[in-house]
Amino acid sequence: MPREVRERQMMDAAVATFGQRGYRAASMDEIAELAGVSKPLVYLYLNSKEDLFTACIRREADALLAAVRAGVVEPDLAPDEQLWAGLTAFFAHTADNPDAWSVLHRQARTHGESFAAEVGAMRGELVDLVTGLLRDAGRASPASPDLGDRDVVGVAQALVGAAEALAGWANETPGVSAKEAASTLMNFAWTGLGRLLEGERWSAAVPGGRLS
Incomplete structure (x- = not known):
């Protein structure tokens, strides 16, 4: 062989x-x-058990990133459609590979700094990908304010974190499809992002919370 x-x-x-x-x-x-x-x-x-585990993390991280990138390769899609496609690909891959997702999401994060760093590198690439989509969304919106880098990266970090948590829930809940999970996150995140792009902000100092 x-x-x-x-x-x-x-x-x-x-x-x-x-x-x-x-x-x-x-x-x-x-x-x-x-x-x-x-x-x-x-x-x-x-080699060793540690080397084997590291190799597993790297292989499965590469596979997950490849699946998400494949979901957003259509350049003619609007930013929200690309994000929807990427999220659907993410949830489909994690559902189809539950052991791999357990390795990445649970095991690697809790068994040593070197393992966590491998997953952190994957997460950084996901955040970069989402950040690019959010910047494209801002440029595509004529009413969009000039969002700062910290705004965009912060939203991207929150979105990736929410996707990771939602994947864990979806994999443990019978009957939740990849499209349902992606729709849940789009309804939660994209609606709020749309208001952000229109110039609205939430503030605790303002009655009612929002500024426009």
Whole structure:
């Protein structure tokens, strides 16, 4: 069997084991058994348990980013349609790969700074992608005020964080589709963004909250 095929089998088994058992509880014996190979072969191909977990994080982060980017490749779509397509792709990928999402969203964040940094790099790329879409939305709106970088990046950070939390809920709630999850977030975020682009602001110092 070609090395790349054998290695992919081991990585698939590792993602399933780490995702379902957790990093600490998962053993190299379990991973080897699930992959149908000997434990020494796993060490030969993928070194230590830490190296194997890092490789799993990187592979699944790349796959998730590729899925989201593929959802927003249509240049003729309006910014809100691109964001909708990207969110739908995000929720579809996390639903179709629950073990991978567990590795990225739960395990990697809680088992060491180096693992968390790998996920942080992925999250940064997602934020950059959303930031670009929000800037495009501002330029496309004739009534839009000049939004500062901190406004745009802050909204992008909030949107990505909300998507991560919503994916966890959607994966644990029977019957929630990727489109339903994307619609929930669009209804929550894009409506508020539309008001922001029209120049409205919320302020605790103003009766009723909003400025226009």
